[in-house]
Amino acid sequence: MPFKATDYLPYDFANRRHIGPSPDEMGDMLKLLGTGSLDALIDETVPDEIRRKEPLVWERAKSEREVLYHMRRTAEKNKVLHSLIGQGYHGTVTPPAIQRNILENPAWYTAYTPYQPEISQGRLEALLNFQTMVCDLTGLEIANASLLDESTACAEAMTMAQRVAKSKSKAFFIDENCHPQNIAVMRTRAEPLDIELVIGDPEADLDATAVFGAIFQYPGTYGHLRDFTDQISALHDAKAIGVIAADPLSLTLLKEPGAMGADIAVGSTQRFGVPEGYGGPHAAYMATKEAYKRAMPGRLVGVSIDARGNRAYRLALQTREQHIRREKATSNVCTAQALLAVMASMYAVFHGPDGLRAIAQRIHRKTVRMAEGLESMGLKVEPETFFDTITVEVGHLQSVIMQSGVQHGLNFRKVGDTKIGITLDERVRPETIEAVWQSFGLTRTDEDFTPRYRVPQSMVRTSDFLTHPVFHMNRAEQEMTRYMRRLADRDLALDRAMIPLGSCTMKLNSAAEMMPVTWSEFSLIHPFAPADQTEGYKELIDDLSDKLCQITGYDAISMQPNSGAQGEYAGLLTIRAYHKANGDDHRNICLIPTSAHGTNPASAQMVGYKVVVVNSAENGDIDVEDFRNKAEAAGDNLAACMITYPSTHGVFEATVTEVCQITHDFGGQVYMDGANMNAMVGVSQPGKIGGDVSHLNLHKTFCIPHGGGGPGMGPIGVKSHLIPHLSGHLDDDSGSGAVSAAPFGSPSLLPISWAYCLMMGGEGLTQATKVAILSANYIAKRLEGAFDVLYKGPNGRVAHECIIDTRPLKDSAGVTVDDVAKRLIDCGFHAPTMSFPVPGTLMIEPTESETKAELDRFCDAMLAIYAEAKDIEEGRIDRENNPLKNAPHTVEDLVGDWDRPYTREQACYPPGAFRVDKYWSPVNRVDNAYGDRNLICACPPMESYQDAAE
Numbered sequence: 040m041p042f043k044a045t046d047y048l049p050y051d052f053a054n055r056r057h058i059g060p061s062p063d064e065m066g067d068m069l070k071l072l073g074t075g076s077l078d079a080l081i082d083e084t085v086p087d088e089i090r091r092k093e094p095l096v097w098e099r100a101k102s103e104r105e106v107l108y109h110m111r112r113t114a115e116k117n118k119v120l121h122s123l124i125g126q127g128y129h130g131t132v133t134p135p136a137i138q139r140n141i142l143e144n145p146a147w148y149t150a151y152t153p154y155q156p157e158i159s160q161g162r163l164e165a166l167l168n169f170q171t172m173v174c175d176l177t178g179l180e181i182a183n184a185s186l187l188d189e190s191t192a193c194a195e196a197m198t199m200a201q202r203v204a205k206s207k208s209k210a211f212f213i214d215e216n217c218h219p220q221n222i223a224v225m226r227t228r229a230e231p232l233d234i235e236l237v238i239g240d241p242e243a244d245l246d247a248t249a250v251f252g253a254i255f256q257y258p259g260t261y262g263h264l265r266d267f268t269d270q271i272s273a274l275h276d277a278k279a280i281g282v283i284a285a286d287p288l289s290l291t292l293l294k295e296p297g298a299m300g301a302d303i304a305v306g307s308t309q310r311f312g313v314p315e316g317y318g319g320p321h322a323a324y325m326a327t328k329e330a331y332k333r334a335m336p337g338r339l340v341g342v343s344i345d346a347r348g349n350r351a352y353r354l355a356l357q358t359r360e361q362h363i364r365r366e367k368a369t370s371n372v373c374t375a376q377a378l379l380a381v382m383a384s385m386y387a388v389f390h391g392p393d394g395l396r397a398i399a400q401r402i403h404r405k406t407v408r409m410a411e412g413l414e415s416m417g418l419k420v421e422p423e424t425f426f427d428t429i430t431v432e433v434g435h436l437q438s439v440i441m442q443s444g445v446q447h448g449l450n451f452r453k454v455g456d457t458k459i460g461i462t463l464d465e466r467v468r469p470e471t472i473e474a475v476w477q478s479f480g481l482t483r484t485d486e487d488f489t490p491r492y493r494v495p496q497s498m499v500r501t502s503d504f505l506t507h508p509v510f511h512m513n514r515a516e517q518e519m520t521r522y523m524r525r526l527a528d529r530d531l532a533l534d535r536a537m538i539p540l541g542s543c544t545m546k547l548n549s550a551a552e553m554m555p556v557t558w559s560e561f562s563l564i565h566p567f568a569p570a571d572q573t574e575g576y577k578e579l580i581d582d583l584s585d586k587l588c589q590i591t592g593y594d595a596i597s598m599q600p601n602s603g604a605q606g607e608y609a610g611l612l613t614i615r616a617y618h619k620a621n622g623d624d625h626r627n628i629c630l631i632p633t634s635a636h637g638t639n640p641a642s643a644q645m646v647g648y649k650v651v652v653v654n655s656a657e658n659g660d661i662d663v664e665d666f667r668n669k670a671e672a673a674g675d676n677l678a679a680c681m682i683t684y685p686s687t688h689g690v691f692e693a694t695v696t697e698v699c700q701i702t703h704d705f706g707g708q709v710y711m712d713g714a715n716m717n718a719m720v721g722v723s724q725p726g727k728i729g730g731d732v733s734h735l736n737l738h739k740t741f742c743i744p745h746g747g748g749g750p751g752m753g754p755i756g757v758k759s760h761l762i763p764h765l766s767g768h769l770d771d772d773s774g775s776g777a778v779s780a781a782p783f784g785s786p787s788l789l790p791i792s793w794a795y796c797l798m799m800g801g802e803g804l805t806q807a808t809k810v811a812i813l814s815a816n817y818i819a820k821r822l823e824g825a826f827d828v829l830y831k832g833p834n835g836r837v838a839h840e841c842i843i844d845t846r847p848l849k850d851s852a853g854v855t856v857d858d859v860a861k862r863l864i865d866c867g868f869h870a871p872t873m874s875f876p877v878p879g880t881l882m883i884e885p886t887e888s889e890t891k892a893e894l895d896r897f898c899d900a901m902l903a904i905y906a907e908a909k910d911i912e913e914g915r916i917d918r919e920n921n922p923l924k925n926a927p928h929t930v931e932d933l934v935g936d937w938d939r940p941y942t943r944e945q946a947c948y949p950p951g952a953f954r955v956d957k958y959w960s961p962v963n964r965v966d967n968a969y970g971d972r973n974l975i976c977a978c979p980p981m982e983s984y985q986d987a988a989e
């Protein structure tokens with residue numbers, strides 16, 4: 040056949056980047072479904088009432104090169120100055136080895152949250168290193184594997200203090216030297232929970248007997264070094280809790296929070312190699328005493344053993360997660376900052392304790408030099424002793440010197456009306472200090488001063504830290520590279536296989552979308568940099584917001600929430616503020632269906648709402664009668680409902696408009712959880728079918744990678760009546776108050792979602808939605824007969840995901856959903872979402888990104904697993920000793936004697952598994968119960984690594 044060039048659209052122009060199945064493959068898939076066209080399938084799937092009438096269109100889709108060019112032009116509108124603003128954000132040097140091998144490596148950034156521990160051993164080890172690092176630096180016993188940012192970590196510490204304190208006071212003390220954004224977020228968090236805040240000077244204003252806890256910033260936001268030992272001891276006498284928000288780098292030189300008796304320490308690990316990014320993402324940390332470990336929010340990595348008794352890591356105490364605790368949840372943290380925690384931990388591995396101390400000492404010495412230079416001019420520098428931050432009294436010259444700083448390429452911090460704050464960092468060079476002086480009108484050279492230490496002797500750290508061998512390995516880059524490679528190789532991420540996680544949309548994170556993230560114009564911007572330096576970001580945020588409005592049918596977007604759960608919280612706060620403005624303070628009941636994601640009831644709790652659970656009908660839809668009855672019972676007290684669309688049962692419910700109408704009839708507002716937006720873009724709009732507010736998980740639908748459990752972005756869209764009540768930030772305290780440390784959450788992720796929208800265009804995005812629905816229906820059809828799909832729409836179709844039932848296998852063959860999940864590992868797959876929202880089921884979401892070949896490989900694997908269960912059921916193989924119960928199989932299983940009633944071939948090469956490129960699980964099945972009984976959440980001694988290797 041003659042070659043016709045026109046048969047082949049260049050991949051760049053045909054959305055072949057994001058849409059897996061080729062047109063021919065789609066034809067085959069539609070044939071299996073017995074449907075003539077993609078549009079016909081959508082007509083059968085999406086109820087007419089909720090269909091979008093006009094197509095989603097904006098400017099022509101851009102090619103990859105066009106987008107990168109456009110992004111460059113936009114990036115150039117940001118001005119990269121050296122920000123010495125401090126206030127919790129610092130210049131840092133990302134070691135290139137970490138940038139290239141972690142941040143820019145899909146093996147790390149495309150991984151999912153490590154719920155399946157066997158295929159997550161690499162990132163679990165890196166996160167355990169993070170926890171060990173945090174414990175050591177803070178001098179506390181147990182640490183979690185990251186929170187969203189320092190400010191929310193402070194707020195989490197406040198509510199945790201209330202849970203664990205024996206003091207019954209309703210008040211919490213905040214050191215006035217806390218960073219302003221920390222105070223703002225705690226203020227927002229405290230109000231609905233009726234926590235009374237006392238903000239003041241810890242020495243003068245703290246009455247320990249009148250509070251359940253207190254938080255202190257260390258070093259203070261203006262640089263003060265204070266020892267809080269006495270205050271904490273007074274708090275303990277009053278059965279209250281002491282919290283310290285500490286800069287971890289300063290702790291390499293300064294007395295650690297544990298040594299002051301602190302019960303909880305929080306902070307940001309941003310300056311451990313993670314650029315400012317105009318506010319994020321960065322990993323916050325929390326550490327506490329052993330006694331309080333069960334009250335700690337966030338994810339905790341622990342050490343356990345596998346079926347052979349070998350050491351294995353997994354998430355510990357998972358029953359604390361909001362997925363399980365729901366209305367009893369104490370925090371809504373789900374997506375956190377795993378990738379950034381991994382980067383920070385590698386930074387510590389890379390530098391080791393001596394390297395970190397040297398970095399801190401260099402910063403301190405430079406700060407002293409800088410201060411002495413300014414003092415030599417007769418300027419008043421405060422405080423007397425400091426780590427890296429000083430303030431200078433300049434009187435009426437404040438704005439002149441700030442301007443002069445900008446002319447010298449530096450941003451200073453405006454403190455009050457007469458002072459200037461300056462914070463130095465790892466990127467400061469002698470020329471930087473000279474430029475600081477020049478901004479003040481002093482011309483000296485850096486060599487003119489021989490600094491003395493300005494840390495008081497009593498505040499010098501005397502204890503060791505990072506003693507574990509992992510922080511002492513030979514850090515030649517060769518070895519470091521191999522360490523990061525070894526860990527990555529243990530994990531199964533999207534760069535190896537489909538991750539068909541229902542509700543969590545694991546789709547392509549394309550290389551072109553990722554590239555701008557590390558451009559300095561996006562990454563080296565301080566969140567409080569002057570507006571005229573961030574015009575590129577403004578353009579990006581405005582245009583992306585505009586596109587998200589067009590997609591969702593909402594009137595405005597707030598980019599502040601940095602996860603889906605934070606979006607829920609921000610959205611509910613907006614609703615609450617709206618009711619309050621209408622004089623409806625009493626409205627406090629929130630209706631939530633049983634099938635809701637666990638973060639929904641958790642977020643409702645956080646705004647002080649009472650959760651009333653609504654039943655599901657037989658077919659999985661919300662039970663409308665039950666809903667109506669409960670709305671009626673709530674009456675004037677109905678605040679909101681939280682529903683997910685399409686539902687977490689994987690169906691477009693036709694009754695959604697009715698449910699919204701009932702809510703509105705009783706004066707409530709509709710929170711429509713937008714995590715499933717990948718089924719709606721271009722096809723239906725939450726803002727047009729009854730939603731008043733929704734969050735979007737940009738790390739699901741809009742291509743921000745999952746990073747092994749974060750970062751994420753959860754912006755919310757609202758209808759116009761809610762706009763005045765959206766979250767404000769520091770310079771704008773209207774609305775419902777700050778919910779994140781930075782005004783735009785984690786803005787350095789936004790280029791990813793923006794590039795996605797620009798490259799796809801409205802049409803491409805709509806096509807992606809349709810293909811996502813096609814792929815889910817294709818899988819449901821192929822598995823028919825082996826696994827029943829639990830819920831379907833009226834025409835027998837599912838939305839972009841489907842829940843399949845494995846419970847019959849339990850009854851007939853004793854095969855659990857766990858067995859199926861672990862056997863999938865042998866086949867080279869990450870398991871679908873397990874037991875959510877229905878126990879004993881798998882929720883499969885293939886997304887539009889997977890080719891038909893990959894969908895088929897998955898279906899073949901599932902059908903083979905079904906056949907194995909049949910073999911058990913029909914007595915052809917033992918009920919206990921079989922490939923399902925023994926899964927996953929490791930190389931360890933193959934060496935030595937083989938005494939199993941099935942072959943090695945069957946064990947290791949089931950359908951789906953690649954022959955040459957086989958993914959080998961590094962451990963056998965992990966024993967979760969053992970790990971929780973013997974809780975260890977820091978790196979075990981190195982000898983045990985030797986044992987494991989032998």
Ligand SMILES: *Cc1c(COP(=O)(O)O)cnc(C)c1O
Pocket residue numbers: 372373374542543602603604605636638639683687712714715736751753
């Ligand atoms: C993922 C998800 C959330 C929570 O989002 P995070 O970003 O993990 O906080 C909420 N609701 C649903 C339905 C989800 O799938």
